[in-house]
Amino acid sequence: MVDIEERRTKRKGTTFLLVVAAIAFLLAAFTRLLGIDGTRHMVATTALTPYFTAAGVLLGAVALLARRWAVGTVTLLVAAVLVAAVAPRAFPDPRPVAVGREVTVMSLNLLVGTAEAEAVVAAVRERRVDVLALQELSPAMVRDLDRAGLAEVLPYRHFLDEPGGSGSGIASRYPVSPRALAAPSTLRQAGALVDLPGEDLELVSVHPLPPVVDEGPEHWQRDLAGLPKRVLGGPVRVLAGDFNATLDHVGLRRLLTSGYVDAADQVGAGLDPTWPSGALWPPPVTIDHVLVDDRCPVEGFTVLDVPGTDHRAIVTRFVLPAR
Template identity: 50%
Template sequence: MIALIVLAVAFLEIAALRLIGVDGNRVTAALLALTPYWTIGGLLLGGFSLAFRHWWIGGIVLAVALAVAGTLLPRAFASAQPAAHGAHLRVMSSNQYLGRADVKTIVRLVRDNKVDVLNLLELTPREAGEFERAGLFDVLPHRVFEPRYGGAGSGIASRYPLTQQSLAGPSLMAQPSARADVNGTPVEIVAVHPIPPTTDAAQWKKEMGGLPRPDSGGPVRVLAGDFNSTVDHATFRDLLSGGYTDAALNRGEGFKPTWPSSFFPPPVTIDHVLVDPRVAVDAYRVLDVPDSDHRAVLAELTLP
């Protein structure tokens, strides 16, 4: 009985944070990233409690678990698309795991999938040189790179000419941005990589808050990268509420994990492609990258 109460209280605390929209500190932010797993556990705990006639525990836990499950289910179903009839754009993002990810695989994925814009996170100076030798710039000749040692570097490579901009707020890791002219349609791109909430939750919220919102009267905006956030974080949902469409959610692929590429810790979805609400998402995929702890994400878009 005591064990059931302890488990029930633990579940209800996390569920309450998810339902009221509070990320809290770095511990609760980490736990919230595991909300789908917690929800399954809550459903099992509620059913188990009812089976052994612990009616109050089972009833409350099961009701709350079902409420949380109701917030999760929509990410498995595709949404309606806006009427977009402009140019097609393929955007890919890959976290390079401190510059260790296999460069030749990235270049092959770019060629095979006809990628137009590639965002690279945790890009090191050494790996930037490897990309040049591997022929990335033969395919994507334009770039705004800010390579750094450790995990702080990032970059954008593009099929279209780029004009460097400064769209994201101050951040500990590089978050370069640029404007591309895609067959007459201006597109602003940000390579997103805020600090993880498990390192500093307050700084993470600040950096997420510094990302630009969509501008319905201006250029199309695309944010792609490692957000260190799942849809179960209120901080990330605040960004979506500003008007962005998450490509994975839009195509009903919201449960596809992107980190880690192994099975432990439990995989979660922290890499995203967010697009202007005027943009149609034609397809979304998650791709394996050898030697990276992340999987790459690829979205095929139609511009307005």
């Protein structure tokens, strides 16, 4: 009799734990699926979508093995929907045969100007970067980059450097003209027209305010909404930088529906984390992106570690279509 009671107690305890875990998973899942950015805590939860998707699959399987059929079935069904949204990022998309001029763009958040300038310039040289987008660009960092030889490789620039983390800039192998492409934002987001031989390219160094600040995500939402859409028939446009958003955030997904593709997603690297570099906590997420005009086939994407910053550099190659 005692054994039966003990088994019933254990069964109830197992059921309770599985139900609580399932509720937590479902709340996170529906926050993502319904596109609710909400509070800063909800935004942070959405950034972890790949993690709780995997947790949902595991939880559903455990519940079924424990014969908690309702819990297991509901959890696995919702997890399957998330898998369908997340898993394709790990596989390359079909792309047209590239005909035109190949361009290499690199982006890096410099962590308030503490990144190792020599490593940045070495990466630019090694990857034969044509255009470099920088975030958190300070006056001291500009001096360090120049001492490291950046101007020798990328002699043209439009820098909006400031002390702290609000500065940004664009350096280029080809002449640049400043352009006010993004709406006024909390942090500075440099925009420029790059005069490539035979073709023009508009680029924004993207850096919306992080959504997890105490004030909440309103500034982040506004900054994302102020990024320029692709203009049909206009110059090829690229948004490169620290979006403080993953492909699961509704603000970034809206941009992608306006005529851009995520370069990493196109080549199957969409789950490669970019922040924090070299750390396991908080869980690494993919918040740095290069959004490329969907007229441009993406040829490659690489994530690089750079000493001195908590972000990883991202480098993409794409082809400007021949006209």
